[in-house]
Amino acid sequence: MDRYYMKLAMRVAERSRGKCSPNPFVGAVIVNGGKIVAEGNTQPYGSDHAEIVAIKAAGNKCKGSTMYVSMEPCCIYGKTPPCTDAIIKAGIKRVVVGIMDPNPLVSGNGIKALQEAGIQVEHGFFAEEITEQLEYYIFSVQYRRPFVIWKSALSLDGKYSASDGSSKWISNPASRKHVHRVRAQVDVVLAGIKSVAHDDAMLNARGLRSANQPLRVILDPSLDIALSSKLVASAEDFPAMILYHLASEDKIKALQDKGLQLRQVAGNKDELDLKAVMAALYEMKLNSVLLETGNRLSEAFWKAKLVDKCMIFYGNMILGGEKSVLRHYDRHNVDRAVQLERIKVKKLQDNILITGYPLL
Amino acid sequence: MDRYYMKLAMRVAERSRGKCSPNPFVGAVIVNGGKIVAEGNTQPYGSDHAEIVAIKAAGNKCKGSTMYVSMEPCCIYGKTPPCTDAIIKAGIKRVVVGIMDPNPLVSGNGIKALQEAGIQVEHGFFAEEITEQLEYYIFSVQYRRPFVIWKSALSLDGKYSASDGSSKWISNPASRKHVHRVRAQVDVVLAGIKSVAHDDAMLNARGLRSANQPLRVILDPSLDIALSSKLVASAEDFPAMILYHLASEDKIKALQDKGLQLRQVAGNKDELDLKAVMAALYEMKLNSVLLETGNRLSEAFWKAKLVDKCMIFYGNMILGGEKSVLRHYDRHNVDRAVQLERIKVKKLQDNILITGYPLL
Numbered sequence: 001m002d003r004y005y006m007k008l009a010m011r012v013a014e015r016s017r018g019k020c021s022p023n024p025f026v027g028a029v030i031v032n033g034g035k036i037v038a039e040g041n042t043q044p045y046g047s048d049h050a051e052i053v054a055i056k057a058a059g060n061k062c063k064g065s066t067m068y069v070s071m072e073p074c075c076i077y078g079k080t081p082p083c084t085d086a087i088i089k090a091g092i093k094r095v096v097v098g099i100m101d102p103n104p105l106v107s108g109n110g111i112k113a114l115q116e117a118g119i120q121v122e123h124g125f126f127a128e129e130i131t132e133q134l135e136y137y138i139f140s141v142q143y144r145r146p147f148v149i150w151k152s153a154l155s156l157d158g159k160y161s162a163s164d165g166s167s168k169w170i171s172n173p174a175s176r177k178h179v180h181r182v183r184a185q186v187d188v189v190l191a192g193i194k195s196v197a198h199d200d201a202m203l204n205a206r207g208l209r210s211a212n213q214p215l216r217v218i219l220d221p222s223l224d225i226a227l228s229s230k231l232v233a234s235a236e237d238f239p240a241m242i243l244y245h246l247a248s249e250d251k252i253k254a255l256q257d258k259g260l261q262l263r264q265v266a267g268n269k270d271e272l273d274l275k276a277v278m279a280a281l282y283e284m285k286l287n288s289v290l291l292e293t294g295n296r297l298s299e300a301f302w303k304a305k306l307v308d309k310c311m312i313f314y315g316n317m318i319l320g321g322e323k324s325v326l327r328h329y330d331r332h333n334v335d336r337a338v339q340l341e342r343i344k345v346k347k348l349q350d351n352i353l354i355t356g357y358p359l360l
Numbered sequence: 361m362d363r364y365y366m367k368l369a370m371r372v373a374e375r376s377r378g379k380c381s382p383n384p385f386v387g388a389v390i391v392n393g394g395k396i397v398a399e400g401n402t403q404p405y406g407s408d409h410a411e412i413v414a415i416k417a418a419g420n421k422c423k424g425s426t427m428y429v430s431m432e433p434c435c436i437y438g439k440t441p442p443c444t445d446a447i448i449k450a451g452i453k454r455v456v457v458g459i460m461d462p463n464p465l466v467s468g469n470g471i472k473a474l475q476e477a478g479i480q481v482e483h484g485f486f487a488e489e490i491t492e493q494l495e496y497y498i499f500s501v502q503y504r505r506p507f508v509i510w511k512s513a514l515s516l517d518g519k520y521s522a523s524d525g526s527s528k529w530i531s532n533p534a535s536r537k538h539v540h541r542v543r544a545q546v547d548v549v550l551a552g553i554k555s556v557a558h559d560d561a562m563l564n565a566r567g568l569r570s571a572n573q574p575l576r577v578i579l580d581p582s583l584d585i586a587l588s589s590k591l592v593a594s595a596e597d598f599p600a601m602i603l604y605h606l607a608s609e610d611k612i613k614a615l616q617d618k619g620l621q622l623r624q625v626a627g628n629k630d631e632l633d634l635k636a637v638m639a640a641l642y643e644m645k646l647n648s649v650l651l652e653t654g655n656r657l658s659e660a661f662w663k664a665k666l667v668d669k670c671m672i673f674y675g676n677m678i679l680g681g682e683k684s685v686l687r688h689y690d691r692h693n694v695d696r697a698v699q700l701e702r703i704k705v706k707k708l709q710d711n712i713l714i715t716g717y718p719l720l
Contacts, residue, residue, distance in 0.1 A: 155697065156672055156714060157686045158518015166694045302678070310678075312516055316716060317697035318662070318670075324684030326517045334526045337515065337677035343710045350703045352714055354516060356676060 002096050005029050005068040006125040008036075009098065010133060013050065013070050016041040018185035018212045022285040024071055024101075024137035028054040030092070032065035049074065051083040055090045062090035070098040070130050072110040072123065084113040097123035098130040102141045132342075136186070139308060140287035145278040146188065150291045150298060150307045151179065155319035160295055163321035165198075170315040174348035177207060182311070184211040187286040192297040193220035202230050203292060204238040215286065216240040219277065219297065222269050223247030223262075227254060235259035243277055245269060274304045299329045302338075305360040310340060316350040362456050365389050365428040366485040368396075369458065370493060373410065373430050376401040378545035378572045382645040384431055384461075384497035388414040390452070392425035409434065411443040415450045422450035430458040430490050432470040432483065444473040457483035458490040462501045492702075496546070499668060500647035505638040506548065510651045510658060510667040511539065515679035520655055523681035525558075530675040534708035537567060542671070544571040547646040552657035553580035560590050563652060564598040575646065576600040579637065579657065582629050583607030583622075587614060595619035603637055605629060634664045659689045662698075665720040670700060676710040 013027030020042040028050040030038040038061070040053030048056070051073050055062055073083035073095070087095060095114055100107050100123060111121050131138060139147040153171045154160055161167035169176075183189050184205035191203055196218055205211040216238060218225060223244045225232060231240060232255065241261035246269055252262055266276040281289065291301060301307055331337050340356030347353075373387030380402040388410040390398040398421070400413030408416070411433050415422055433443035433455070447455060455474055460467050460483060471481050491498060499507040513531045514520055521527035529536075543549050544565035551563055556578055565571040576598060578585060583604045585592060591600060592615065601621035606629055612622055626636040641649065651661060661667055691697050700716030707713075 154518065156518075156670070156700065156716075158514065158516075158684055162693045162697065163690050164693050168694060170694060170697075302680075310516070314714065315697075316700040316703045317694075318686060318689070318691070318700070318718065319694070319697050320662075320686045320689035320691045322684070322687055322690075324518055324682070324687060326678060326680045327682055327684060329678070329680035330523050330682075331678070331680045333522045333524050334528060334530060334677075334679070337522065337530075337675075337679050340516065340676040340678070341710070343676045343707075343712070345705055345707055345712050347703075347705055350701070350716075352703070352705050352712070354674065354712055356516075356710075358678065 002068070002122070003125060005031055006070070006096060006098055009068045009070045010126065010130060012039045012041050013133065016043070020044050021187050022137070022287050023049070024134045026050040026069060026071045028067060028069040030054050030058045030062060030065050030067050032061050037061040037065065046079040049080060049083050052080070052086055055086055062092050064091065064093050066094040066096060067092050068096045071134065072097050072099070072101040072106060073114070074101065074106050075110040075113045076105050084110055087114060088117040088119065092119065094120040096125065097121060098125050099123070099127050102138050136288035140282065145282045146287050146289045147308050148289045148291060148301065148306050149182070149186065149309045149311055150301060151182070151311045151313070152298065152325055153313045153315065154325055155317045156314055157318050157320065158325055159319040159321055159323045160325045161323045162319050163323060170317065171313050172315065172349055172351045175313045175315070175351040175353065178348055178353065179313070180205050180207050180211070182290055183214050184208055186214050186288040186290045188217050188281060188289040189214045189292055190217045190219065190289050191292045192294055193218055193224050194296070195292070195294040196225065196229060196231055198294070200230050201292070202234055204234065213238050214290070217281070218242045219272050221245045221267055221272055223251045223255070225255070227258065232258050232260065243272055243280065245272055271300065274300060274306055278306060295323070295325060299326055302326060302329045307358055307360065310356050310358060312354045313348070314352045314354070362428070362482070363485060365391055366430070366456060366458055369428045369430045370486065370490060372399045372401050373493065376403070380404050381547050382497070382647050383409070384494045386410040386429060386431045388427060388429040390414050390418045390422060390425050390427050392421050397421040397425065406439040409440060409443050412440070412446055415446055422452050424451065424453050426454040426456060427452050428456045431494065432457050432459070432461040432466060433474070434461065434466050435470040435473045436465050444470055447474060448477040448479065452479065454480040456485065457481060458485050459483070459487050462498050495669070496648035500642065505642045506647050506649045507668050508649045508651060508661065508666050509542070509546065509669045509671055510661065511542070511671045511673070512658065512685055513673045513675065514685055515677045516674055517678050517680065518685055519679040519681055519683045520685045521683045522679050523683060530677065531673050532675065532709055532711045535673045535675070535711040535713065538708055538713065539673070540565045540567050540571070542650055543574050544568055546574050546648040546650045548577050548641060548649040549574045549652055550577045550579065550649050551652045552654055553578060553584050554656070555652070555654040556585065556589060556591055558654070561652070562590050562594055562598070564594065573598050574650070577641070578602045579632050581605045581627055581632055583611045583615070585615070587618065592618050592620065603632060603640065605632055631660065634660060634666055638666060655683070655685060659686055662686060662689045667718055667720065670716050670718060672714045673708070674712045674714070
């Protein structure tokens with residue numbers, strides 16, 4: 001039954017996906033006498049972790065129970081006190097842990113703290129699945145930068161637009177809805193100034209019930225963004241930040257007055273240093289980025305090896321023409337191609353979504 | 361139960377896929393007293409149709425039985441006598457027909473002949489599925505040319521080769537095996553002289569048990585093919601034909617001596633008239649063509665609106681570079697894109713196969 005309850009804890013965790021960053025979204029289930037007595041999932045940053053939610057819900061049914069939790073309970077003071085203390089105090093007898101916390105301050109120490117209090121601990125359940133479930137968090141802890149997802153919408157022949165520049169609508173409504181769902185699950189949606197200017201895109205999450213809104217980040221080296229753009233106009237309603245390199249005080253002031261955050265990063269007047277961009281986002285505790293970049297900026301991310309996951313939507317059409325995606329990111333020979341692993345495919349009505357992880 | 365037995369007849373038909381062209385591969389099931397007493401599938405061209413195979417197998421159990429047959433029984437003398445006569449003579453009481461034969465000499469007349477003999481007939485079962493199952497046959501009867509399948513093997517970013525011209529192996533072994541399976545199900549595998557020269561391709565069906573071998577057809581306007589090529593060398597073992605426009609008597613003779621069929625068609629020294637190519641193949645009763653053409657010849661088929669089905673294999677890699685498929689087949693605007701309908705997707709290990717039908 002341990003595997004059954006752990007699967008349940010993983011499903012419970014999904015309720016918090018995109019809603020508790022920068023904390024990992026964890027699920028906890030408390031079982032006593034063969035019965036599920038409580039479930040808990042991580043609350044928004046600064047509020048209760050999954051374990052605490054479950055313990056509070058179970059009340060005195062915690063005594064002698066087993067807790068299933070998808071990631072190792074914390075043993076440190078962050079925004080909240082250590083979960084291990086609460087577990088010990090509640091009288092839980094046994095704790096089954098999915099994966100260890102990759103955070104070196106916790107990793108293994110949470111389990112140790114429980115064991116030292118006489119609690120029986122087991123761990124290592126569904127390691128692969130939970131590692132993928134929490135990939136944004138785990139990656140950012142390990143590599144000290146946000147996890148980057150490259151999204152692209154292509155015709156079946158790999159064109160991101162027709163030769164006249166038109167690209168509405170290569171994707172169907174089901175694909176577009178899927179994109180909005182992903183936007184609601186990441187910390188940042190990132191685009192370059194050129195695509196914002198070209199599409200007058202909003203980049204927020206729309207058409208969903210109670211969607212979390214990502215921070216919209218625009219790379220705009222010389223601060224060329226139009227004050228009349230939808231993105232600027234919507235800054236009071238949906239958070240937005242512009243990363244720039246050089247700009248006039250007037251423009252900076254005007255944008256700040258509209259409610260935008262501004263931040264200067266290394267680069268030149270034409271492009272920003274993408275590693276500096278990542279460092280700035282990481283410093284702000286933003287651990288996942290969805291790239292909704294045009295072709296040139298996409299190529300720059302690939303060249304900088306800053307793509308951790310691909311999400312390619314194929315519309316059911318042939319476009320032809322020269323607007324072939326990533327054409328300047330030339331791998332020269334098949335032997336030097338970027339391989340993708342853990343390929344998954346999803347049919348979205350007559351569109352296809354292929355996801356995979358590049359080995360860069 | 362009618363639907364159940366018709367599904368069975370459709371499955372029985374699959375045994376003859378690729379093995380009885382130019383006849384459609386049909387399945388028949390005879391049921392008597394609630395029991396399946398015989399099955400039959402179309403035999404190679406000139407031999408028994410499915411109905412006759414089943415009637416012979418059932419023997420005197422035909423009396424008072426019901427026959428399920430995926431396509432209307434023929435009522436004309438072709439290479440064999442009319443199936444309707446045999447059904448009437450066998451004493452079959454009821455015939456359930458999937459779809460009508462699109463051949464105007466038969467269409468509806470087979471059913472009429474049975475009804476006039478007092479047999480109860482029903483038809484119109486799984487019309488969509490059987491129409492797709494027999495798409496090569498039905499298309500070629502309706503449009504008086506072979507059904508053309510465009511096959512392509514691409515990276516996820518839509519490149520058919522790396523920029524240095526290398527393309528081995530964009531597809532994985534599972535994809536390549538699938539291609540060999542398709543080759544064994546079509547009448548013709550077609551390529552241009554350039555890709556034969558570049559890859560020294562054999563184009564036969566390999567790695568399968570008892571594979572039907574397609575006719576290999578090479579479009580070679582000036583008869584440039586090397587006598588030393590694998591394709592020429594294998595002509596005694598696997599049928600091969602070269603379509604050309606202008607050539608020396610010596611070269612024609614040399615190739616004929618090696619066992620190749622040759623046929624002159626309209627065109628010029630650089631390219632053949634693709635409509636003339638189709639007409640030549642249709643005249644030879646070849647009703648399905650798998651295009652294994654390079655990019656330029658593929659574009660010519662698209663421009664001539666001679667693509668009836670797409671079969672695109674995506675390897676799990678990003679290649680970049682300028683070798684973007686169909687780039688000269690420019691649709692200019694998204695509104696003019698070629699839409700594909702009836703999209704299907706199949707995972708072949710870490711490769712993806714997408715199929716669909718272009719609306720040209």
